[in-house]
Amino acid sequence: MISLNITDVKKTMDELLKGNLFDEFELRTAEVHTFAKFQIQGNLNKAFLTEDEKDLYERNFVLWKEIKSHIFNIIKGKKPPTYLKIVFSAAIDKIPDFASFDISALFINLIYSQGKLSCTNGIAFENFSLDKTIEQEWDQYVRDFFKKANIYVE
Numbered sequence: 344m345i346s347l348n349i350t351d352v353k354k355t356m357d358e359l360l361k362g363n364l365f366d367e368f369e370l371r372t373a374e375v376h377t378f379a380k381f382q383i384q385g386n387l388n389k390a391f392l393t394e395d396e397k398d399l400y401e402r403n404f405v406l407w408k409e410i411k412s413h414i415f416n417i418i419k420g421k422k423p424p425t426y427l428k429i430v431f432s433a434a435i436d437k438i439p440d441f442a443s444f445d446i447s448a449l450f451i452n453l454i455y456s457q458g459k460l461s462c463t464n465g466i467a468f469e470n471f472s473l474d475k476t477i478e479q480e481w482d483q484y485v486r487d488f489f490k491k492a493n494i495y496v497e
Contacts, residue, residue, distance in 0.1 A: 345482045359429075360418065367434065368433055368451065369431065370385030370406070371448075373410075375417050402434070404432065446469065449466055451463075464485045
């Protein structure tokens, strides 16, 4: 697990809310503090879906691209939120380097508070392991993800 400070907050927030960089990540949870405190669970409500729609969703969480406009509507205005936390998970099958491991989730957490944006990451293993190699690989993957997007972290 690493903790990164994102140096260009405006660019990253634009990419988060208006761009497509995070679109393929699943949203686990979001918390937004504006005039009220909003808590959003990213679980798909399959009871709301038609039978045909259920067949389209082989996952349990919404994708960021499916919900970001709703979160943007909560945030938009003249003042930034006082707090924002977004917990993403990556689809393990879409990241070949991690598909063969005993992993249940790969997380990226973004936290905005007091004008600063930070990122932590983590892995949920299906079984306990003392081997930290895969965690280090996920740390590097996250660093490379931001670097490829020209988002500078320290």
